[in-house]
Amino acid sequence: xxxxxxxxxxxxxxxxxxxxxxxxxxxxxxxFYWYRQILGQKVEFLVSFYNNEISEKSEIFDDQFSxxxxxxxxxxxxxxxxxxxxxxxxxxxxxESPRMNTEAFFGQGTRLTVV
Amino acid sequence: GNSVTQMEGPVTLSEEAFxxxxxxxxxxxxxxxxxxxxxxxxxxxxxxKATKADDKGSxxxxxxxxxxxxxxxxxEKGSVQVSDSxxxxxxxxxxxxxNLFFGTGTRLTVIP
Numbered sequence: 001x002x003x004x005x006x007x008x009x010x011x012x013x014x015x016x017x018x019x020x021x022x023x024x025x026x027x028x029x030x031x032f033y034w035y036r037q038i039l040g041q042k043v044e045f046l047v048s049f050y051n052n053e054i055s056e057k058s059e060i061f062d063d064q065f066s067x068x069x070x071x072x073x074x075x076x077x078x079x080x081x082x083x084x085x086x087x088x089x090x091x092x093x094x095x096e097s098p099r100m101n102t103e104a105f106f107g108q109g110t111r112l113t114v115v
Numbered sequence: 116g117n118s119v120t121q122m123e124g125p126v127t128l129s130e131e132a133f134x135x136x137x138x139x140x141x142x143x144x145x146x147x148x149x150x151x152x153x154x155x156x157x158x159x160x161x162x163x164k165a166t167k168a169d170d171k172g173s174x175x176x177x178x179x180x181x182x183x184x185x186x187x188x189x190x191e192k193g194s195v196q197v198s199d200s201x202x203x204x205x206x207x208x209x210x211x212x213x214n215l216f217f218g219t220g221t222r223l224t225v226i227p
Contacts, residue, residue, distance in 0.1 A: 004158060031213070042119070043159075043204060043217035056214060091159060098213045106151070106159035 002026045006092050006107035013082055013114055021077045021110045023092030032075045033093040033104065034067065036060070043091065049075065050098060082114045117142050121205045121218035128195055128225050136190040136221045138179075138205035146207040148172075148181050148188040149215070153202045162190075162203070195225045 005024045013019050025032050034046040047057040049067050064080045075094075079086055089111050095104040122137040140146065150162040150172070163172030168183035177192045188205060205218040 006158075033214070035215075035217075037217075037220075040219070042219050043206075043215075045214040045216070048213055058214070093159075103161045104215070105161075108156060108158040 002105070004092055004094055004105050004107035006090075006110050008110060009108065010111045011113070013112070015084055015114055016081050019079050019082055019112065021079075021090050021092075021112070023075045023077075023107055024073050025075055025092070025094030026105055027073070029094035029096055029105070031055075031095045031098050032067075032069070033095075034077045035091040035093065035106075036088040037091070037109075038085075038088045046077070048098075055098070079112075082112075084114050087112060087114045117146070117207060117209060117216045119205050119207055119216050119218040121203075122221050123219070125222040125224060128223070130197055130225055130227050131194045132225075134190070134192040134195045134199075134223070136203055136205075136223070138188045138190065138218060140186050140188065140205075140207050140216075142186075142207055142209060144209050146209050148179070149206040149208070150177070150179055150188070150190050151204040151206060151217075153204070153220070155201070159204065195223070197225045197227055199223060200225050 007022045032049040037043040047061045048055045066078045089109045091109045092107045093104045118141045147166040149164045151159040152162045153159050163174040165172040165181035171180045179190045202220045202222045204220045206215045
């Protein structure tokens with residue numbers, strides 16, 4: 001069964017460092033998303049991406065965040081200068097359709113720890 | 116605004132017990148409602164969904180009914196198994212939107 005894969009599963013980084021979280025969406029999907037969950041809190045939407053551009057972003061997704069589809073398979077989330085409060089589980093998702101009432105497929109998550 | 120509130124966990128049940136995980140929502144329009152499940156070491160998977168009032172979503176013995184009058188979408192299963200141990204997330208999406216609003220998740224542990 002096709003699946004979304006994320007690497008690494010766990011990343012530890014020092015405050016102020018740049019991190020890149022990687023995702024390989026399902027191959028025929030066209031819409032890509034990043035969500036995050038701070039420990040004990042809700043899973044929150046960060047950004048959606050289609051046709052090589054951001055289609056929607058939340059207030060969380062400020063200038064320190066960026067997304068890119070550098071080739072035909074990867075979808076990355078970059079955090080330029082990490083802060084302690086960026087520590088969270090980051091989930092990538094993809095879907096065939098832009099309407100999330102169709103099924104979105106999520107990866108297993110990358111746990112980012114900023115120290 | 117949109118939000119989802121779900122029952123805090125963790126929930127521990129014996130095998131074959133009845134499960135209810137409560138979920139209520141606030142939405143400005145007419146959302147679709149979902150339950151996602153995350154098994155250990157895996158991604159979030161869609162468990163079931165309902166797109167309009169009074170719809171019942173069902174899958175793998177789990178059920179949830181979209182109740183507009185109580186703004187609820189409680190997850191139920193008549194007889195849980197050890198393999199149902201996972202984290203369950205209630206979520207909504209507004210019609211026409213493309214981002215999900217999730218609850219905090221409820222961890223279920225089923226013991227033999």
